[in-house]
Amino acid sequence: xxxxxxxxxxxxxxxxxxxxxxxxxxxxxxxxxxxxxxxxxxxxxxxxxxxxxxxxxxxxxxxxxxxxxxxxxxxxxxxxxxxxxxxxxxxxxxxxxxxxxxxxxxxxxxxxxxxxxxxxxxxxxxxxxxxxxxxxxxxxxxxxxxxxxxxxxxxxx
Numbered sequence: 302x303x304x305x306x307x308x309x310x311x312x313x314x315x316x317x318x319x320x321x322x323x324x325x326x327x328x329x330x331x332x333x334x335x336x337x338x339x340x341x342x343x344x345x346x347x348x349x350x351x352x353x354x355x356x357x358x359x360x361x362x363x364x365x366x367x368x369x370x371x372x373x374x375x376x377x378x379x380x381x382x383x384x385x386x387x388x389x390x391x392x393x394x395x396x397x398x399x400x401x402x403x404x405x406x407x408x409x410x411x412x413x414x415x416x417x418x419x420x421x422x423x424x425x426x427x428x429x430x431x432x433x434x435x436x437x438x439x440x441x442x443x444x445x446x447x448x449x450x451x452x453x454x455x456x457x458x
Contacts, residue, residue, distance in 0.1 A: 302393065303333040303400045304443065307364075308436055309357050309407035310341030317437050324440040331447040332394075336436070342407070350409045358412030361404060368399040370420045373411060374439060376429055378422030383456055386423075386442060387449035403443075405435050 312318045321336070328334040339360045342353055361371075370393065381389060393401050403423070404415070408431075416422075425438055448455035 302398060303335075304328075304390075305400060305402045306334075306336045306436070306439060306443075307339065307361060307402055307404040308336060309339050309360075309405070309432065311338055312433055312436060314433060317433055320437045321440050324437070324444045328440065328444050328447065331444075331451070334440075334443070336440075351412075353407065354409050354412040355414075357407050358415040361411075361415050362418055364402070366402070366418070369402050370398050370400075371402045371404060371418060373415065373419045373422045374403060374405050374425060374435060375410065375422040376424055376427070378424040380424045380427070383442060383445050384449055384458070387446035389423075390443070390446050391450050403439065405432055405439065408432055 312321060325334060325336065339357065342348075342356045342360075348356070390401075404411075404419075406415075411419075425435065425442065430438065445456050
């Protein structure tokens, strides 16, 4: 199985990009993992929030999801502990899907069409974080999940 983290726009902060890169390098020891960047759609004077979410959603939904599952990181999603997230990923690996696509929306979230197309929503916290910072948190949690699956000493209960 492959895991793709789908994000809107490039990571602007150098320190976040370095941290993300470090965890991607670690993750590729366990699984084929990559980040796919959908070009940022800048809000213009004529495009409101809903229009921006719609345009970003069209880019997300233009991908071929045959044999893949789409799960959204969303503050209103199901909250997992790190151990539960490891179990979720382990079940997905055993299910035979080719690719697990985990998406982080832009600054305004996802369009209703993306929500409708998604298999589930996953919450990292009841708090709201910047869509840039969530990238680092996601790759760290995915890495943590794989160390849990492998019984390695990174995670402490």
